[in-house]
Amino acid sequence: MSVPLLAPGDRVLVKDDWPEFRGPAHIRTPHYLRGKPGRVVRVLGGFANPEDLAFARPAPKRVLYHVVFERPPLWHEGEAGDDVLVEIFEHWLQPVPAERQAA
Amino acid sequence: MSEIDPQHAIHDIGGLSRFRCTPVERDEAPPDGFGKRVDALRQVLAAKKLMTVDELRRCIEAIPEPEYFALTYYERWLTSIGTLMVEKGIVKAEDIA
Numbered sequence: 182m183s184v185p186l187l188a189p190g191d192r193v194l195v196k197d198d199w200p201e202f203r204g205p206a207h208i209r210t211p212h213y214l215r216g217k218p219g220r221v222v223r224v225l226g227g228f229a230n231p232e233d234l235a236f237a238r239p240a241p242k243r244v245l246y247h248v249v250f251e252r253p254p255l256w257h258e259g260e261a262g263d264d265v266l267v268e269i270f271e272h273w274l275q276p277v278p279a280e281r282q283a284a
Numbered sequence: 285m286s287e288i289d290p291q292h293a294i295h296d297i298g299g300l301s302r303f304r305c306t307p308v309e310r311d312e313a314p315p316d317g318f319g320k321r322v323d324a325l326r327q328v329l330a331a332k333k334l335m336t337v338d339e340l341r342r343c344i345e346a347i348p349e350p351e352y353f354a355l356t357y358y359e360r361w362l363t364s365i366g367t368l369m370v371e372k373g374i375v376k377a378e379d380i381a
Contacts, residue, residue, distance in 0.1 A: 207342040213299045234338035256299045
């Protein structure tokens with residue numbers, strides 16, 4: 182496993198990417214999180230990339246995180262403080278620039 | 285993203301309102317004879333290095349939604365195994381139709 186680039190507490194943005202619309206793909210990142218902001222809760226470790234495993238390709242380990250999201254903006258339901266905790270691989274996450282974190 | 289997007293694989297249905305309030309399936313019955321034969325087929329193909337469970341999962345989740353919900357658990361497996369074997373050129377689609 183490579184060294185995790187993110188740490189608990191880091192603000193992140195899930196990439197607004199849709200590989201499944203470009204061709205055969207196997208994506209574990211839920212569609213409703215693409216482009217959404219969240220916060221890293223913990224590093225779960227390194228796991229073989231399921232996007233490669235699903236096609237029997239060599240699957241290098243990628244860092245997997247628990248990332249938490251506010252629920253109301255995702256699904257337009259729930260109360261402030263409700264959240265959704267999802268396992269997301271590092272290659273789907275972008276750090277939010279420091280100046281935006283301060284806002 | 286639009287609510288109804290048929291291109292989402294069938295595992296990716298979190299938060300879609302059309303699946304709300306559907307009962308949780310609690311059918312944990314052991315596989316019947318058909319299910320055991322399908323699993324045996326999967327194990328033989330895996331032992332021969334012709335498929336992996338990760339590939340099995342991909343082709344299960346690629347089953348179009350109406351067909352997916354019309355099939356039983358092991359029928360989905362068998363559909364996926366057939367898709368994989370055709371994809372890999374091991375059998376022809378017409379041979380398993």
